[in-house]
Amino acid sequence: MQPSLLSSILFATIVAGTPLIITAVGELVTEKSGVLNLGAEGIMSMGAVAAFAVTVHTGNPILGILAGMVAGMGMGLIFAVAALTFMANQVASGLALSIFGVGLSAFIGKPYESQTLPSVAAWNVPGLHKIPLLGHAFFEHQGLVYFSWALLGAVAWFLYRSRLGLVLRAVGEAPVAAHSVGYNVVRIRYVAVIFGGAMAGIGGAFLSVFYTPLWVEGMVAGRGWIALALVVFATWRPARVMVGAYLFGGCMITQMFVQGSGIQLNIPSQFLSALPYAATIIVLVIISHNKNTIRLNSPASLGQPFSPEA
């Protein structure tokens, strides 16, 4: 394999994995607090449309990302009100959020379907991007790619090294106990849900402002659901989210490279397209098989409503 080819595959894999990482890490924090928000697809759609609209109007992609983030936070807030204040079933609330977000974003986005954005230039990491073979693959990306790495590090540090992270995990593990020692479980969960929404909003913004860059109805194309799968796939470990996202992206990219190169593959193309999904199931099974790893990492109260007075 030529070095440039390997480098291109890596590069494309990283780009494809980025929106998944950002969204999945946000959801991971939400789930660590004991809340399951299945609305990522809807939040990403809203983030994508908000970011795109603001970038069109201001010409500033950074404002666009912020808008995506704010839209995501708004969606997170809606979910939090339903699931936390009104103690509604979280699975159902998340579904509602997904459908609502996909529908509303299509609605809002109508006038923007004809707009274009100039592509945003990549930011090469000084020095590092010149490394032969790997420089291009890792260090010639757009800002949000580096952001996704920083986010991974920050969240890992927060969850396992900071006091607040400990509190967050305690709320997810044993909300009743956390409540009894004086933590406001609902408020902490609110923050975690809104953070998750913010990240999914940024994930959506990456798609519409940097990745394609365009807005059309349905452009999130199931990536929100994949991000949710990645959290479990990663057994609620930030570093493994990255592995999963790149594995998923890598599967898609590699099968395209195989197709393009003309190698004779004696299987239907649909089977190749199914690979990433099948791989997710298989890895999920392998990881889940060891009940200890799952039990240690999965928040014990995940998905259960909490009422302070109960």
Next chain:
Amino acid sequence: MNSRKTVVTTLGGLIAASVLAAAPPAAAPTQVGFVYVSPVGDAGWTYQHDIGRKEMEKALAGQVTTKFVENVPEGADAERVVRGLITGGAKIVFTTSFGYMNPTEKVAKAFPDKFFFHATGYKTGPNMGIYNARFYEGRYLNGVIAGKMTKSNIAGYVAAFPIPEVMQGINAFTQGMRSVNPKAEVRVIWVNSWFDPGKEREAALTLISQGADMITHHTDSTAIVQAAEEKHKENKNLYAFSYHSDMSKYGPTAQLSGTTHHWGAFYTKTVKEVLAGTWKGTNVWGGFKEGMIKLAPLNKAIPADVKALVEKEEKAIAAGKLHPFAGPVVAQDGKEKVAKGKNMTDAELGAMDYYVQGVASTLPKK
């Protein structure tokens, strides 16, 4: 006898009067309905049909009103939508995606006095016509341009599903490219989706990184032209050909040309015929000659001699003197599909399920 005759004439007069009374003074405009498979958007298959609808509405102003329903799933829902348009007052309905064929036929049978036209299918009836365009003619010329312009001798093609229409496009592009550049090859990536901008873009970038400097697509978004525009900054010889619509807005420097669809004249003509009562069945498969396909504006980067060649060949195709699949057409595996001196028949085109020589990728197994 006499009195009876009077009664009859009076009755006849009454009937005539009541008919006249029922018909509004200046004949109410006829309603024409359209069923779209995706949102109209700003480019792509449905967008071109919607342009056609507007052109027809304008050309027949006062005589027709139009209505459309977008995002109609291909399948059971389509039948209700088509029927709903009819019961809502439409006299003519155009259904613009393959999956509407059977639903359209069912409704057509239930409403024999209304008129139905289905794009890209093959079932017709006394009140149901079909229409499609010879997209491959445009593809051939896109290929000619690509063959002249490429430096790497590799073209990349992002495709959705291996149905005949897509196969015709890939093969015609290859035939065109090889007609001016026998060393050229075409690589194909199937994305198994008509519409997923992210995937389409990834496929385009993959092809570019594998050396393709001419890329095109048979999918529904503008992502590929946009990707080419972006990568054009790094490789000044990287160009794209748009499909469905002119996408030069999305790729002002990178779009060399493209194959665009034009339904307006067809819609106007067909509706006119129905209104005039002269309609006698439609089975239209139109190309350059009928104006149903056109080349997107040629990029100024294309040298004058190539432009001249393309214009000449466009005229030749329209005149029926040049066929993109003129023999010998040889399949990838070396089998001769069309002998020298013959042109591929429409039936053979409709059943195309192989790559021609010059396509470097292998067709996924079925």
Next chain:
Amino acid sequence: MWLKFEQRPEPSRLMRYLSPLLAVGLMVASGMLLFHLLGKSPVEGFKVFFLNPIQDKYGIAELFLKATPLILCAVGLAVGFRGNIWNIGAEGQLLIGALAGGGLALHFHDTSSLLLLPAMIIAGALGGMFWAAIPAWLKTRFNANEILTSLMLVYIAELIVSWLVHGPWMDPDGFNFPQTRLFQAKATMPILVAGTRVNAGLLIAIGALIAGWIFMNRSFMGYQMKVAGQAENAGRYAGFSARRTVWIGMLVGGAMAGIAGVAEIAGPVGQITEHISPGYGFAAMIVAFVGRLDPIGIFFSGLLMALLYLGGEQAQQYLALPYSISKVFQGLLLFFLLCSDVFITHRIRWKK
């Protein structure tokens, strides 16, 4: 001021029935507000969206036709949801069921046996069960989360359908288009009301509702599922294994979704294409919840959901609004219902 909920001493029976009505009322109200914001007359909008679709016999028949797969999937899902089994892959189970039943129809395309249709329905149920058995097995054997495995299997099922209609099952006379041949008369559901499309699938759905009601409310197993769902430990004390809950929850959901798939291909579609279902398996989850996991409720919520689809089509034609308005309504409805459900167990108190 801070909103606070106070637990009622016991759940309010009144609110149990009022809550869905409240949710529908809120959805209609916010819908009318939305029409107003978009510069349309709210009353006109209401008429077009909610009344237009069902103004004649055909429209009402369409409503029932559209509700059939939603109700079938939702009843099956409700059984699992009651036991806390989160099967969100009904869409995939529907597709595999359709393939199993449709495969039979294609294989026996020249038989005149009256047994063909019943056999297709059974095959559909088995196909759906098979696809649901995968996440059930992965859950019970490997502890893999069923939400994710069942969802991933939806994508795989879609690709299998795509492969079959592009490849081995393609109609030989179909000009290479991705579809199978049309089913023969013996392989299609009888029409119930002449001149409409409403077919025997609706009777199957009603039968499923009755069976579901008996299972949930009158059978010991249904009771056990409910207990297991409410509290895992309680279920364990009652001597009921979590494994069995998973298997029953998944298999019932899969069987119903599979039958829904056959009802579609042997009903209004009449062949296998890539577009058997516009997401019925997913929409059915809303139907199940809005129907509060109860067969009687599911009957009404299925009809309401069908109305939202039909209304979206009307809104496009007569109000020039995009189709996505249907989804906005669906999402709003579920939200309002979930939120108003809190009043069953709680009442509001304002805290200073």
